[in-house]
Amino acid sequence: MANTDLYNYILGIADNSLILGQRLGELCGHGPNLETDIALTNISLDLIGQTRSYYQYAASFSEEYKTEDDIAFLRLEREYRNVLLVEQPNTHFGFVIGRQYLFDVYHYMLMDELQNTKDDTLQAIARKCIKEVSYHKRFSGDWLKRLGDGTEESHQKMQEAINGLWRFTNELFELTESEDAMIKAGIGVDVSKMKEHYYAEVSLLLNEATLQVPERKNFTSGGKKGTHTEHFGYILSELQYMQRTFPNMTW
Amino acid sequence: MSEKEVKNMEDIFEARIARDEKIEPKDWMPEKYRQTHIRQISQHAHSEIVGMLPEGNWITRAPSLRRKAALLAKVQDEAGHGLYLYAACETLGITREQMYEQLHTGKAKYSSIFNYPTVTWADIGAIGWLVDGAAIINQVPLCNTSFGPYARAMVRVCKEESFHQRQGFEIMLTLCNGSSEQKAMAQDALNRWWWPSLMMFGPTDAESVHTEQSMKWKLKRKTNDELRQQFIDQTVPQADILGLSIPDPDLKWNEKEGHYDFGAIDWDEFWQVVKGHGPCNKERMDARVSAWENGTWVRDAAMAHAEKKEMKNRKAG
Ligand SMILES: [Fe+2]
Ligand SMILES: [Fe+2]
Ligand SMILES: [Fe+2]
Numbered sequence: 001m002a003n004t005d006l007y008n009y010i011l012g013i014a015d016n017s018l019i020l021g022q023r024l025g026e027l028c029g030h031g032p033n034l035e036t037d038i039a040l041t042n043i044s045l046d047l048i049g050q051t052r053s054y055y056q057y058a059a060s061f062s063e064e065y066k067t068e069d070d071i072a073f074l075r076l077e078r079e080y081r082n083v084l085l086v087e088q089p090n091t092h093f094g095f096v097i098g099r100q101y102l103f104d105v106y107h108y109m110l111m112d113e114l115q116n117t118k119d120d121t122l123q124a125i126a127r128k129c130i131k132e133v134s135y136h137k138r139f140s141g142d143w144l145k146r147l148g149d150g151t152e153e154s155h156q157k158m159q160e161a162i163n164g165l166w167r168f169t170n171e172l173f174e175l176t177e178s179e180d181a182m183i184k185a186g187i188g189v190d191v192s193k194m195k196e197h198y199y200a201e202v203s204l205l206l207n208e209a210t211l212q213v214p215e216r217k218n219f220t221s222g223g224k225k226g227t228h229t230e231h232f233g234y235i236l237s238e239l240q241y242m243q244r245t246f247p248n249m250t251w
Numbered sequence: 252m253s254e255k256e257v258k259n260m261e262d263i264f265e266a267r268i269a270r271d272e273k274i275e276p277k278d279w280m281p282e283k284y285r286q287t288h289i290r291q292i293s294q295h296a297h298s299e300i301v302g303m304l305p306e307g308n309w310i311t312r313a314p315s316l317r318r319k320a321a322l323l324a325k326v327q328d329e330a331g332h333g334l335y336l337y338a339a340c341e342t343l344g345i346t347r348e349q350m351y352e353q354l355h356t357g358k359a360k361y362s363s364i365f366n367y368p369t370v371t372w373a374d375i376g377a378i379g380w381l382v383d384g385a386a387i388i389n390q391v392p393l394c395n396t397s398f399g400p401y402a403r404a405m406v407r408v409c410k411e412e413s414f415h416q417r418q419g420f421e422i423m424l425t426l427c428n429g430s431s432e433q434k435a436m437a438q439d440a441l442n443r444w445w446w447p448s449l450m451m452f453g454p455t456d457a458e459s460v461h462t463e464q465s466m467k468w469k470l471k472r473k474t475n476d477e478l479r480q481q482f483i484d485q486t487v488p489q490a491d492i493l494g495l496s497i498p499d500p501d502l503k504w505n506e507k508e509g510h511y512d513f514g515a516i517d518w519d520e521f522w523q524v525v526k527g528h529g530p531c532n533k534e535r536m537d538a539r540v541s542a543w544e545n546g547t548w549v550r551d552a553a554m555a556h557a558e559k560k561e562m563k564n565r566k567a568g
Contacts, residue, residue, distance in 0.1 A: 022311060025310040025311050025319070025323060026310075026311055028303065028307040028310050028323070028326050028327075029300075029303035029304050029307040029326065029330075029538070029542070030307075030538065030541075030542045031542065031546065032542070032543075032545065032546025032547075032549035032550055033546060033549075033550060034300070034330055034333060034334050034337070035334075036549075037303075037330055038327055038330045038331060038334070041323055041326060041327040041330065042327060044310075044323055045320060045323040045324055045327065048316060048319055048320045048323065049320060051316060052316050052317070052320070055316070068316055069315045069316055072316050073315075092545070093545075093546070093548075093549045145556065146552055146553050146556040146557075147549070147552050147556075149556055149559065150551070150552025150553065150554075150555045150556040151548065151551050151552050151555045153548050153551070153552075154548055154549065154551070154552030154555075157548065238311040238312050239311065239312075241312045242312055242313070242314035242372060243314060246314075246430070246432060246433070249314075249429055249430055249432075249433060250425060250428075250429055251314035251315045251318055251372070251422075251425060251426075251429075
């Protein structure tokens, strides 16, 4: 493949949207009230829409996979490049909100920068995404404040979620080889430079939510290189179920 | 008010409805009108919400990204329908919490169709095609019902339901144009969903208790049997286009009547499901109740936070 780095770079962004969208899709109809149910479904829908745009682009020049669905459904576990954060389970609503917010702040910064890419298609996608992501961030940030500075129980649950998810945040800023190559080509965003800004913004909101900001240590990572947590195989077994059971069919 | 005055008000009220005027929440209305509307609208709202579950069941397994997005959008629409309907019902003086309470304790019903399981992907097609299709036939007349908020909610809901119906048919069509396994999956779904869909129109006219009063209030314009017949007449040709066969050996075009004759509906099954003994009644209720109970701390937090914020604002102001 001629553009392996570009292809990998696109998938690195898209897989986050796919897997987070998939996780949110599990919640549909089970939210704490109708309004949050609708909002989370809407975020999932945005993320799946974004995924499609990226995969369609990647499929347009991939030699291995011809369609968005091939890319979404036919890869092996080790070939998915999403960060570990987005594959974490919906343990309770605090985790859903925490995961969303910790991702949204990053996602917003990434889309903001990606609007300056030299790649026209990615630029167009980023311009569309940023509007959606800014809504996601507002939603998750508002809920984080409500839960953090709500009742004693919600405070404790929200802190538990932040503590549990914190160790996955540093991976967002680790650069892969294809990211390096794309940064050099003026296409990719140097996310490593966003790190301080990210932690500053997140800390500010956690403070406002009366939550403790965990220490920046004991981080774990691997998703970007295809080494996922034990949850991931189960996500794929649902995601890929139809395509694996009934190969080569049109749906 | 004296009995005579009430009688007078009722006459004026009925005359307004007869003139096709809309009744608005602040208008005087007979208590029975209010209660009947609370019952019907909340039941409709509950159906939308419980209806999210069988379809939501396939979101994570949808066979393509396009289908996944469409299904998410559809289930989101259903939640939206629930929201407008609860809001319409609240104008009659009941809270959403009270309505949930009635749902969770089994006092309020929801459409029985959602007590059947979605076991294959084709069920998502069949639900859109048949269940949304039947819902439209039930609901289009309600766009002109007498209670304003309900009528207006229905206008919006019906537009979206007809989109769902076409989308469901399109899923079925894709399956029927696909492999033999896909076509068999579609036929199997039709076999399982056909009869429960016919039951969506309710008991036969002979057994239906509410019809006469409902007709007067324009909660109903046609009888259950008329609507059911309309559904069958509309759907059989669509099954022909799909190349699927309706699982009813007695189904036959009646030239003289200009309708399809059809076989006997298993009303015992219908009543079993209505009474809570369908294949998924327990699962649906458990899912709703646990969503509500697991969400208590979240809703409490939102309330506590809003109060804190208001206190701060007041101090600052
Ligand atoms: Fe609906
Ligand atoms: Fe409906
Ligand atoms: Fe619908």
